[in-house]
Amino acid sequence: MFIQTETTPNPATLKFLPGQTVLDRGTADFTESDAAAVSPLAARVFAVNGVTGVFLGSDFVTVTKTDAAQWDHIKPAILGAIMEHYQSGAPVMQGSVDVTGHADHAGEDEAIVTQIKELLDTRVRPAVAQDGGDITFHGFDRGVVYLHMQGACAGCPSSTMTLKMGIENLLRHYIPEVTEVRPIA
Structure with a gap:
């Protein structure tokens, strides 16, 4: 088995591509090891010292590390897991x-x-998945769209720019009722 890795816009996150399906549908985001008990794969990855998040996509696993951990030191253990x-x-x-x-x-x-x-599913989520993350709809209230950022998108230095300059402009262009896009925690 050969597992490829890709960098993401978030320096604390790497994308691992095992060359086979990870999830048949949807995504799964684990931000703490206790929650990962429902996923044997995520639990194994969380067992690596320095891992703080595991995100599962259709054909990739995105791993987030602590600031103190160095990719050169933990990447081989994650690949092994x-x-x-x-x-x-x-x-x-x-x-x-x-x-x-x-x-x-x-x-x-x-x-x-x-x-x-529909716009999120056809235009936004495929692009964000390329970077090892996902963005899902959380709510809409008085013109404001609330989105949940996951995987490499959560905590990414460029996430605010992605939301404001990319997604907000796209949604406002196609849907005049949208006035703003905000992330939720």
């Missing part, structure tokens, strides 16, 4: 775990929210 997981035959997720997606929204703004989600 991913390889061991796939050689073990264990599932990536145990049971029927709900993978992350857009928040539901009903009400008078439902048509606008449907357009927002």
Whole structure:
């Protein structure tokens, strides 16, 4: 098994490509090791000293490290953990775990929210996945779109620019009712 790695715009995050499917649908974001118990793959990666986050996408694993950890020191252990997981035959997720997606929204703004989600799914999420992250819809209130940033996007130095100059401009162009985009914690 050969696992490729790619840098991301976030210097604390690397993208690992195992060359096979990681998740059949959706994404899974683990920001602490206790939450990773539902994913044998994420739990193995969290066992590496210095790992603070694991994000699972369709064909990649994004790993975030502490500021003190050096990629040269922990990258081989992470590669080993991913390889061991796939050689073990264990599932990536145990049971029927709900993978992350857009928040539901009903009400008078439902048509606008449907357009927002469609633009996110077709224009934004594929581009963000290339950088090892994901952005999902969280809410819409009085012209403001609230988005949840995950994986390499969470804590990325360029995330504010991505939100304001990229996503906000895109949504405002196609949906005049959108006035602003804000991240949620």
